[in-house]
Amino acid sequence: MSYYFTILSPTDVPLFNIAFGTSKSGGDGIARFRFPDTAQYMNQFIIHSSLDIVEEAQWMNGNMYLKHIDTYPPASAYISAFLTPSGARFLLLHQPPQLASNSGQGAGGSGSMGGSMSGSLLLGSAGGSSRASASSIANNPTSPQTEEAVRQFMTEVYENYVKTVMSPFYRQGMEIKSPVFRGRVTAAGRKWL
Amino acid sequence: MAQPARHAAMLSISNSGPNLPVAAAAADRQQPAQHIHTQSQSSQGLRVPSNRKTIYDRHLNRSRNAELSRASFAFLFAEMVTYAQRRVTGIQDLERRLNEQGYPLGLRLLDLLFYRTMSSSTSSALSSSSSTSSSPPNRPLRILPLLHLIHGPLWRLLFNRPADALEHSVSPETPNEYMITDNDPLVNTYISVPKEMSMLNCAAFVAGIIEGVCDGCGFEAKVTAHNQPTEMWPGRTIFLLRFGESVMEREKVLERAGVK
Numbered sequence: 001m002s003y004y005f006t007i008l009s010p011t012d013v014p015l016f017n018i019a020f021g022t023s024k025s026g027g028d029g030i031a032r033f034r035f036p037d038t039a040q041y042m043n044q045f046i047i048h049s050s051l052d053i054v055e056e057a058q059w060m061n062g063n064m065y066l067k068h069i070d071t072y073p074p075a076s077a078y079i080s081a082f083l084t085p086s087g088a089r090f091l092l093l094h095q096p097p098q099l100a101s102n103s104g105q106g107a108g109g110s111g112s113m114g115g116s117m118s119g120s121l122l123l124g125s126a127g128g129s130s131r132a133s134a135s136s137i138a139n140n141p142t143s144p145q146t147e148e149a150v151r152q153f154m155t156e157v158y159e160n161y162v163k164t165v166m167s168p169f170y171r172q173g174m175e176i177k178s179p180v181f182r183g184r185v186t187a188a189g190r191k192w193l
Numbered sequence: 194m195a196q197p198a199r200h201a202a203m204l205s206i207s208n209s210g211p212n213l214p215v216a217a218a219a220a221d222r223q224q225p226a227q228h229i230h231t232q233s234q235s236s237q238g239l240r241v242p243s244n245r246k247t248i249y250d251r252h253l254n255r256s257r258n259a260e261l262s263r264a265s266f267a268f269l270f271a272e273m274v275t276y277a278q279r280r281v282t283g284i285q286d287l288e289r290r291l292n293e294q295g296y297p298l299g300l301r302l303l304d305l306l307f308y309r310t311m312s313s314s315t316s317s318a319l320s321s322s323s324s325t326s327s328s329p330p331n332r333p334l335r336i337l338p339l340l341h342l343i344h345g346p347l348w349r350l351l352f353n354r355p356a357d358a359l360e361h362s363v364s365p366e367t368p369n370e371y372m373i374t375d376n377d378p379l380v381n382t383y384i385s386v387p388k389e390m391s392m393l394n395c396a397a398f399v400a401g402i403i404e405g406v407c408d409g410c411g412f413e414a415k416v417t418a419h420n421q422p423t424e425m426w427p428g429r430t431i432f433l434l435r436f437g438e439s440v441m442e443r444e445k446v447l448e449r450a451g452v453k
Contacts (some may be wrong), residue, residue, distance in 0.1 A: 061329030
């Protein structure tokens with residue numbers, strides 16, 4: 001599973017983003033998206049296009065964690081959202097690893113529902129995570145376990161976000177540049193996802 | 194771990210670092226985000242306090258039950274008023290400045306307040322003083338829950354007691370006006386306003402905090418503080434909340450949709 005996480009201010013300014021891969025089931029924590037390396041803007045494109053849905057959902061549901069809100073089937077990208085009370089949006093795009101036979105096809109993955117099969121056939125680009133079983137969070141983006149793991153991840157990031165916001169040198173809408181914050185988010189990703 | 198490696202890889206792209214192909218590829222993938230990374234590179238000379246503890250190592254609930262000395266707060270607030278008073282054109286201008294000082298505080302308190310309620314509800318077994326709610330708190334979607342949030346939890350966080358009253362404007366022309374009353378605002382305890390400035394209410398600072406909270410929750414509002422002394426409470430202050438047009442429209446839509 002590959003992840004792309006981004007924090008957006010209430011006025012849609014990107015404050016922070018990071019890409020990482022799963023560390024569960026032997027994953028090495030390196031993101032391997034289905035897009036070629038030259039098309040990584042697709043992640044941003046997909047994640048930002050889910051903002052409309054977030055803005056609809058945010059007034060219907062008072063929870064901070066809005067769960068899985070959007071799917072982009074051509075790339076089998078799943079997007080989960082978390083809203084801070086002060087209006088910042090945490091968006092996480094997760095993409096299950098691709099089947100070996102499809103690897104290298106890139107962005108137009110033609111709706112393959114990769115990752116739902118047992119792992120023994122998977123080779124190559126999916127790397128360590130290919131050995132994951134079908135029930136692990138890496139292969140099942142909509143399962144309750146995944147929702148729970150993402151919720152834990154979001155909550156941990158939220159804690160660090162509050163610490164950032166409480167800093168007297170931080171104003172709302174400023175980019176978060178702290179390497180410590182980045183390290184904390186990476187650690188949270190390693191711990192939960 | 195990944196972070197230092199990526200920085201190293203990015204630095205070595207120009208001189209084609211020989212032994213980091215994986216990390217370099219990862220850095221390539223990061224291209225859309227590079228403007229952020231390059232900027233964070235310049236902060237590699239990050240200064241860490243001598244005890245190696247950054248703000249991220251401190252627990253947010255550490256000061257939860259700690260109380261600030263009233264004397265030091267009074268001194269600090271007096272200085273803030275003096276500071277705001279420099280080069281102002283009038284009372285309104287002074288109140289506006291106090292309001293602006295409070296506004297960012299409101300935005301922050303909102304996040305802190307939710308964080309603390311959230312962490313107390315998940316670990317309610319550990320701390321006896323916490324509330325008994327089992328689910329994390331909800332973001333306010335309608336005006337009334339927002340006002341209750343300000344009236345109760347926010348006031349308790351700031352002043353250790355709830356506010357004294359919460360009212361809705363009775364006039365049909367101004368359905369967007371709400372009032373929160375504080376009989377004896379802490380911020381005004383040690384402030385004596387000169388006669389010629391009798392309109393001034395330094396609780397404009399608290400009004401700014403409220404405004405920050407409302408804005409943060411997505412309820413555009415203007416909040417002002419007004420003196421309204423009674424015999425019993427000479428320092429009684431009314432915070433007047435005027436919600437914007439967009440908020441009232443959304444309120445109607447949500448009411449029809451049955452959102453609480």
